[in-house]
Amino acid sequence: MRVSAQFDDFEKALEAHKAVLSEAEVNPDNIEIRSSWPLFEEPLPPHLHRPMHIRNFVRFLWVCGAIGGFSLVSYCQLDYPLPTSGQALVPLPIDAIITYECAQITALIMTATFFFIETKMFRQRPIPHDEDLDVASGDIALVIDGPRAEAAKSVLEKGGLARIVRAYSSFIIGFLLILLLSGCVGPNDRPFTQTWATETNPPALGLVVRMRAQPSIKDTEVPHAPYAAGVYSMPTKVDPDLAQLPEPYGRLLTPEELTAYKKNVAYPRMNTPAAVNALPNPVPMNADNENRAKILYQQNCQFCHGVTGKGDGQVAPLYAPAPADLTRKDLVALTDGQLYWTLTLGPTVMPPFGNKMTAKDRYLIVHYMRKLQEAGAQAAPGGKK
Amino acid sequence: MKIEYFKASGLPYREIVERCIDPMRSKMRTRTMILLTVCALLVLNGLWRYYVQIRLGLGQAGYTMPVYWATYIVTFVFWIGVAHAGALISAILRITGAEWKSSVTRMAEVLTLFTLPAAASFPLIHLGRAGIFFYMLPLPTERLLWPNFRSPLVWDFFAISTYLTGSVLFLYVTMVPDIAIIRPWFKGWRNKVYTILAWDWRGTQEEWRRMKEAAALFSVVILPVVISVHTIVSWDFAMQMVPSWHTSVFGPFFFVGALFSGMAAVVTIMALFKWTIPAFDPFFTKQHFDFIGRVWMVLGLAWGYLYFNEFIPEYYANEIDKDDYMQWMAFSGRFGFTFWGMIICNVLLPFVCLAFKEFRETVFPMFVLSIFVNIGMYLERWNIVIGGLEVWNPLAYNTSLYVPTITEVSIVLMTFGGVIFGYTLFIRVMPILPIWELLETQSRQTVKEFAGEKVYYFKSGE
Numbered sequence: 054m055r056v057s058a059q060f061d062d063f064e065k066a067l068e069a070h071k072a073v074l075s076e077a078e079v080n081p082d083n084i085e086i087r088s089s090w091p092l093f094e095e096p097l098p099p100h101l102h103r104p105m106h107i108r109n110f111v112r113f114l115w116v117c118g119a120i121g122g123f124s125l126v127s128y129c130q131l132d133y134p135l136p137t138s139g140q141a142l143v144p145l146p147i148d149a150i151i152t153y154e155c156a157q158i159t160a161l162i163m164t165a166t167f168f169f170i171e172t173k174m175f176r177q178r179p180i181p182h183d184e185d186l187d188v189a190s191g192d193i194a195l196v197i198d199g200p201r202a203e204a205a206k207s208v209l210e211k212g213g214l215a216r217i218v219r220a221y222s223s224f225i226i227g228f229l230l231i232l233l234l235s236g237c238v239g240p241n242d243r244p245f246t247q248t249w250a251t252e253t254n255p256p257a258l259g260l261v262v263r264m265r266a267q268p269s270i271k272d273t274e275v276p277h278a279p280y281a282a283g284v285y286s287m288p289t290k291v292d293p294d295l296a297q298l299p300e301p302y303g304r305l306l307t308p309e310e311l312t313a314y315k316k317n318v319a320y321p322r323m324n325t326p327a328a329v330n331a332l333p334n335p336v337p338m339n340a341d342n343e344n345r346a347k348i349l350y351q352q353n354c355q356f357c358h359g360v361t362g363k364g365d366g367q368v369a370p371l372y373a374p375a376p377a378d379l380t381r382k383d384l385v386a387l388t389d390g391q392l393y394w395t396l397t398l399g400p401t402v403m404p405p406f407g408n409k410m411t412a413k414d415r416y417l418i419v420h421y422m423r424k425l426q427e428a429g430a431q432a433a434p435g436g437k438k
Numbered sequence: 439m440k441i442e443y444f445k446a447s448g449l450p451y452r453e454i455v456e457r458c459i460d461p462m463r464s465k466m467r468t469r470t471m472i473l474l475t476v477c478a479l480l481v482l483n484g485l486w487r488y489y490v491q492i493r494l495g496l497g498q499a500g501y502t503m504p505v506y507w508a509t510y511i512v513t514f515v516f517w518i519g520v521a522h523a524g525a526l527i528s529a530i531l532r533i534t535g536a537e538w539k540s541s542v543t544r545m546a547e548v549l550t551l552f553t554l555p556a557a558a559s560f561p562l563i564h565l566g567r568a569g570i571f572f573y574m575l576p577l578p579t580e581r582l583l584w585p586n587f588r589s590p591l592v593w594d595f596f597a598i599s600t601y602l603t604g605s606v607l608f609l610y611v612t613m614v615p616d617i618a619i620i621r622p623w624f625k626g627w628r629n630k631v632y633t634i635l636a637w638d639w640r641g642t643q644e645e646w647r648r649m650k651e652a653a654a655l656f657s658v659v660i661l662p663v664v665i666s667v668h669t670i671v672s673w674d675f676a677m678q679m680v681p682s683w684h685t686s687v688f689g690p691f692f693f694v695g696a697l698f699s700g701m702a703a704v705v706t707i708m709a710l711f712k713w714t715i716p717a718f719d720p721f722f723t724k725q726h727f728d729f730i731g732r733v734w735m736v737l738g739l740a741w742g743y744l745y746f747n748e749f750i751p752e753y754y755a756n757e758i759d760k761d762d763y764m765q766w767m768a769f770s771g772r773f774g775f776t777f778w779g780m781i782i783c784n785v786l787l788p789f790v791c792l793a794f795k796e797f798r799e800t801v802f803p804m805f806v807l808s809i810f811v812n813i814g815m816y817l818e819r820w821n822i823v824i825g826g827l828e829v830w831n832p833l834a835y836n837t838s839l840y841v842p843t844i845t846e847v848s849i850v851l852m853t854f855g856g857v858i859f860g861y862t863l864f865i866r867v868m869p870i871l872p873i874w875e876l877l878e879t880q881s882r883q884t885v886k887e888f889a890g891e892k893v894y895y896f897k898s899g900e
Contacts, residue, residue, distance in 0.1 A: 087641040088643075088646070089451070089455075089873070090646075090874045090877035091650055091874075091878060094643075097643070101642070101644060102644070105651060107652060111655055126587060147587050147588060147593070154593075154597055157600050157659055157662065157666075160655070161603060161604035161660065161663075164655045164656055164659065165610070165611050165652070168611055168652040171648050172637070172644070172645045173637070194641075
């Protein structure tokens with residue numbers, strides 16, 4: 054049974070409170086004082102009073118935030134040591150700024166979080182909202198739990214863990230939801246579980262975003278010169294040079310077509326159609342084309358396969374089946390058509406380029422690969438790696 | 439000297455609550471609707487212009503060769519300055535225990551809530567490729583590229599996001615009891631929304647203890663954040679190799695200027711509340727204007743000192759660039775209007791007017807002065823950004839002068855419209871006066887008679 058009384062005057066409430074304590078001998082822990090503004094602690098008789106931890110939590114987490122901010126900047130610094138002509142990438146004062154801001158934002162968020170957690174945890178008696186009407190016009194209310202005091206107390210002490218879980222549950226669920234939303238939803242080209250499978254060195258905080266998934270041409274960007282044709286709009290005409298190729302290998306593939314092909318053919322390189330396989334490179338090589346081929350290689354291939362095609366590009370260490378050495382013997386032995394087919398549909402890890410470059414450009418890349426293979430053979434006589 | 443006691447409103451508690459929720463319960467008047475319509479049109483016009491700018495490029499803004507930071511950045515700094523009022527009034531006045539704060543804390547925080555996003559939007563509008571602004575986030579990429587931590591823009595990003603998060607949380611946490619208080623006064627969907635937002639607040643003393651603790655923590659933590667925000671904004675300039683910008687005093691100078699203009703914005707809103715919302719009249723008395731006028735005047739004097747301090751060392755060091763800049767600003771004719779306008783609005787007028795108690799206590803002149811000060815602060819940023827770049831003109835081909843285009847003006851007006859729109863609507867859905875703080879002030883006010891004279895004082899804290 055619960056008794057609640059409301060007073061329009063502070064002094065009256067004080068008297069009643071004292072009477073309840075002395076005459077009815079109610080446990081002070083079962084007395085709750087409600088008001089629309091904070092009352093002074095000093096003249097109040099004993100009532101429900103619980104220890105307050107918010108300040109210690111926030112102190113501790115301020116330090117955690119500072120450590121986190123410092124680690125973030127240090128990680129960025131160690132992760133990719135840019136040549137900075139003798140200077141550290143992030144000088145100490147700047148490190149201090151970022152560290153400081155991280156600590157402050159942690160403290161601010163944690164103050165709010167623990168404020169809500171603590172006030173929720175110490176709100177013991179579930180009461181319908183209508184009873185709060187009393188204090189909405191500036192009255193003071195006393196809520197006393199008489200006969201049920203002992204029972205309620207033992208329940209609370211027994212169910213300590215459950216109570217904490219209940220109090221935190223909304224935060225835990227919210228946090229998980231945020232993680233889920235930031236990691237799983239969004240422009241993502243691979244399934245969630247497959248993301249790091251092929252990478253030996255996954256970046257920290259990788260759950261949050263994967264920039265590889267963003268479109269390679271930004272909304273306000275002017276296309277680069279080699280991309281000018283065929284990237285924005287899907288070309289419908291067949292290139293005259295490539296008219297002899299069976300459809301649709303002579304044009305830009307749509308993403309749907311690529312998916313369909315990849316689904317039907319388990320390991321594309323092994324299944325080159327004979328028509329493509331036997332075809333010599335239909336695109337002629339001249340000075341203009343050579344230059345264009347070089348730029349195309351630099352933009353699309355070099356960061357994995359390296360300047361000389363040895364598979365030693367800058368991001369090569371990230372991939373578990375390492376990028377292929379293009380000057381390898383078995384790759385030299387492939388025909389132009391097979392190379393074309395491979396880079397159109399993509400082998401195991403390398404993405405398909407059939408929807409990214411026109412057929413002509415893909416054949417230009419094949420030209421350039423041949424050039425790299427010649428250079429590799431000259432550098433290492435005997436055709437070794 | 440006669441001691442002046444702050445007198446609380448002295449109204450019954452129920453009446454305080456009723457007066458505070460009056461604008462939420464009354465019907466919208468025609469003039470409010472007209473104001474909202476005009477603001478909405480301004481916002482739509484600005485959005486259209488911004489769309490055109492994205493389509494056609496930054497050429498739509500009037501950038502010329504030496505002036506590559508212009509109206510957008512001027513307005514960015516202006517809004518950041520106004521946004522500083524929130525944390526200043528809530529945090530400093532809370533820490534110092536000034537009793538008159540309770541009328542102005544919430545409305546200053548709400549001002550931050552709307553002006554800070556307006557400010558933060560300008561660096562993005564100013565970007566040539568706004569679609570990739572998130573490159574400033576320190577997120578891992580496949581190519582292991584990180585933002586340039588040496589750029590003040592990245593520090594800006596950190597500081598502003600910290601301040602925005604902190605001020606929104608501060609506002610919400612201190613608003614929770616008020617939402618619980620107003621909840622039973624409304625029915626229907628409003629009651630449901632307030633029930634969710636009130637976080638099941640009951641008003642027990644255990645909750646109040648934590649509320650006071652959280653408010654104190656917020657005040658202490660957010661104060662250095664406020665200082666860091668505007669210092670870092672000033673470093674956007676001070677870190678550049680532009681003669682009139684490259685000065686170490688910019689940090690405190692910008693910070694004091696921000697507080698100065700933020701105070702002016704608060705005075706503007708106080709006067710508007712007093713005139714347009716009759717129920718709020720007892721909460722904005724002569725004393726409120728008097729006290730805020732004193733703080734305002736001190737900030738104005740500090741700002742004037744720092745402004746001249748910026749020139750004095752260079753003058754004695756015989757720095758030719760700065761001397762050129764000064765002469766160009768003051769006597770060239772091109773910047774004469776803005777320069778002397780700034781001096782009059784920010785130094786002479788506040789100093790002359792605010793020194794008199796009669797002036798500080800009268801609402802209309804204070805309102806006019808607050809408008810003048812904010813115009814002066816806008817001119818100040820104009821002088822620093824555009825004057826600083828135009829005078830730094832050593833090369834022959836840097837000859838064109840900057841004139842803002844219609845696109846820039848529209849986008850600036852868009853933020854003004856947006857801020858006024860948001861603020862006006864906020865008043866109608868949330869208590870713009872902190873009810874529990876007003877009740878607390880009222881409960882602590884005590885009157886006693888000493889030697890035939892009434893003495894108003896406040897019982898000290900726990």
